[in-house]
Amino acid sequence: MEKNGVDSTGDVSLDNAVKQWLEFDKNSKTAACVRDLVKAGNVDELRKCFGTRMEFGxxxxxxxxxxxxxxxxxxxxxxxxxxxxxxxxxxxxxxxxxxxxxxxxxxxxxxxxxxxxxxxxxxxxxxxxxxxxxxxxxxxxxxxxxxxxxxxxxxxxxxxxxxxxxxxxxxxxxxxxxxxxxxxxxxxxxxxxxxxxxxxxxxxxxxxxxxxxxxxxxxxxEDMHREYLQCVQQHCFHRELNKRSSVKLVHTSVHGVGHVFVQDAFKAFDLRPPYAVEEQKDPDPEFPTVVYPNPEEGAGVLTLSFALADREGASVVLANDPDADRLALAEKQPSGEWRMLSGNELGALLGWWMFQCWKEKQGEKFRASVKDVYMLASTVSSKILRAIALKEGFHFEETLTGFKWMGNRAKQLLDQGKTVLFAFEEAIGYMCSPAVLDKDGVSAAAIAGEMISYLASKNTSVSQQLKAIYDEYGYHITQNSYFICHNQDTIKQLFERLRNYDGENTYPKECRGFAVSSVRDLTTGYDSNQPDLKAVLPTSKSSQMITFSFANGGVATIRTSGTEPKIKYYTELCAAPGNSDVTQLKAELDTLVDAIVENFFQPTKNNLIPRSD
Structure with missing residues (x-):
């Protein structure tokens, strides 16, 4: 049966959507695809195409x-x-x-x-x-x-x-x-x-x-490429050292756009160009050498990079995601194994580096200027910048998750005459220059390259410097992961249970022996730390996000992803300076994470798929 020239599916709204589409669409391939689905009576696929419009957010x-x-x-x-x-x-x-x-x-x-x-x-x-x-x-x-x-x-x-x-x-x-x-x-x-x-x-x-x-x-x-490189060069502080450096690095763009731009950024810093992973340096929309084109997924994405680094004697691998707005770093250890730094660890290093370079440039003006300096991080990222800020005298601010919040806040601060040195999120996103009010994997790669060359001149590795940062400002041990969940009812059930844990409108007071000291719910706007119990950060009823702080210095945030079918959790144990028993701290965090997964996720775990590396 045909209705208005379209085979009827029996669903008036679907029929109307298909009819309107065929009236509007001038792309012969997509229009033909819809006609073929109608002709074949493939209602299920038509509903996938026309059932729910993409939501602009x-x-x-x-x-x-x-x-x-x-x-x-x-x-x-x-x-x-x-x-x-x-x-x-x-x-x-x-x-x-x-x-x-x-x-x-x-x-x-x-x-x-x-x-x-x-x-x-x-x-x-x-x-x-x-x-x-x-x-x-x-x-x-x-x-x-x-x-x-x-x-x-x-x-x-x-x-x-x-x-x-x-x-x-x-x-x-x-x-x-x-x-x-x-x-x-x-x-x-x-x-x-x-x-x-x-x-x-x-x-x-x-x-x-x-x-x-x-x-x-x-x-x-041409103009923007030239101007961008000129702006990035303002963050080059050790040009003569860069020229002399013999440090070997490998870079991969993971079949994305980053190769040309990172090579040019290194040249702008007078750094030795990084070795490029030949199989991945040119854009390829098929991403043939990786399952997921995302360096955040771990070492599996960098297999070819490690092989090239081993052949060339390179000590560090830098990786961009396909649109080159994010950066990952891995370093070869004395054991011969490769260590993939987390986004929080690279954030600690770049934050330390940006502050040290700025401080050195200020000279005698440092004490007067530091009160106007800011660093930002998303609320699910490590609190290491807060620890550095407390000791060094600059300001640290936390924002909601996503660079949209950090970019807008950075702009507000810049308009007030403040200096925004650095911003980062744990998902390997770094803003090292206010010329770009978003994460930028190109400038971050060049700045990381200079930091690595500087450390090498001091006979120090990236891993050694990270340890020095934690020794000075306190260890911040993190463990982040996620569950895949396609069922919105399951997601709602999980979060509503946490909000009504021991009765209506009550949150957990403990988690298998770990006392909960405070709760912040940025979906409902509740924050037990505030005198009026109202959250200071903006809230959004359309996304789920609850943060639990524990009496032992642990922090855990559970939230939904805005772009993927995931429930993510972010945990961190913040130790005071002087507590350097990393084995004990990691063991304590592991126990806390196990408790959170078992107690907070357990009733819905049958509908959750754990992350598989």
Whole structure:
């Protein structure tokens, strides 16, 4: 049976969604795919494509590429950009004078004919159709280049088409506001509403050809690449030492965009160029040598890097994720084994390094200047920066999870005349320069390279320096992991149980012998540490996040992921300076983690899949 030219599925709303899609979609591959599903009567797959529209939030969009409103494709890119453009027209008066920037990574999806570059070109066509100047990068770039360009050229907004470290079938749409930071509320809700008000494609939105000939279209690549490297060089403090250094490093871009940019950043620091992993240095959307293109997953992603380092006699491996906004580091130990540093450990090293370099540069002005210095970290990251700040006299602030919060807070502080030296999150994200108000794996790689060369000149390894930091400021032992969970009811059940542990509106007071000293729930806004029991940090009812502090110095946060079907947990044991019994501290943290998993996760564990490394 056909209804309005479409085989009826028996579901009126689904039939209408399919009908509208076929009216709007001009991509022959995705339109043909939908027609084939209708012809085959594949209702289950149609419901996956059209059942739930992608939700636009503070992280923008991220989903699999393919047809339908739940996927990344030409039509959903146009609809999203039309909504974003209309929202900008409403809120920024000089949009048509200042314009926007659009960048993209190297992803592609053969079945739908989708590429990040094509998505970026469609987004540019939408803005140009409304008379808005567009700075569209002509080649793939690291994600940090988009917020850098927004800030550097004082543009109204930025869009980066990337799925970062997600699996190969995914893509994403990341949005920056005029302040150079990722959007936060209420912009996300406003843009989401504007998208729904502008679903029908404007005629010109499909016209990439005309847009490519427009005087409104500019290619910022050469200028921004040069300007970016000049800004990064301001954080080079040991150029003469760099020139003499014989330290050998290996770098992998994990089939992403980072190779060219990291090589150029090392050159800007006069550092010896790192050896590149040949099999992974060029962009490849198939990611053929790794299961997941994410260095955060552990040593398995770096197998080829370790082999190259062993052949060349290199002591350290640096790795970017595919859009080069994050950085991982591994160091060869005297035993011959490779040690993969956690995001918190590299954060401790880079935070220490940025402060030491700034302090040395200040000289006699240090005491007067340090009161205006800030470092930031997300609430689920190590508290090591807090310990350093307490001893050294600068300010440390905690933000909600995600660089959108750190970027916006950094901008506020900079506008107040403060110095923001460093910000990091445990998920291997580092902001070493306020020129980029987001995590930046390119500048972090060059700055880490200089730190490693400096330490080598003192006959000190990265691991030895990390130990020295903990000896001076107190050991901070962390253990983070996650469970995969596709069932929203299970997630709700887990968190509601924690909020009603011993009766309605009661949280656990202990966890298998570990006394709970305080609880902060950033979903409900409760914080037992505050006089009015109200959390200071912003709250969000749309995401789950509870932090437990324990009497022994342990801290544990349980939260849901904003981009993946995961329940994550982050634990840390903070010891006072002088307590250097690492074996005992690790054993105590292991016992605490076991208790948390058994007591807090147990009733729902049958529906949870543990992380598998």
């Amino acid at each position: 503070t992280a923008g969009l991220r989903a699999a590429m393919g047809p339908g409103v739940s996927r990344m494709n030409d039509l959903t890119i146009i609809q999203t950009t039309q909504g974003f453009c209309c929202y900008l027209e409403k809120h920024i008066e000089d949009l048509k004078q200042r314009g926007v920037v659009i960048g993209f990574d190297a992803r592609q999806h053969e079945p739908s004919g989708s590429t990040s570059k094509h998505f970026a070109s469609l987004a540019a066509a939408v803005f140009i159709s409304r008379g808005v100047p567009v700075h569209l990068f002509s080649v793939f770039t690291p994600t940090p280049y988009v917020p850098f360009t927004v800030s550097h050229l004082r543009l109204c907004a930025g869009i980066m088409v990337t799925a970062s470290h997600n699996p190969k079938q995914d893509n994403g749409y990341k949005v920056y506001w005029e302040n150079g930071a990722q959007i936060i509320s209420p912009h996300d809700k406003g843009i989401a509403s504007a998208i729904m008000e502008n679903l029908e494609p404007w005629a010109e939105s499909w016209d990439i050809s005309s847009a490519s000939q427009s005087e409104l279209l500019k290619d910022p690549y």
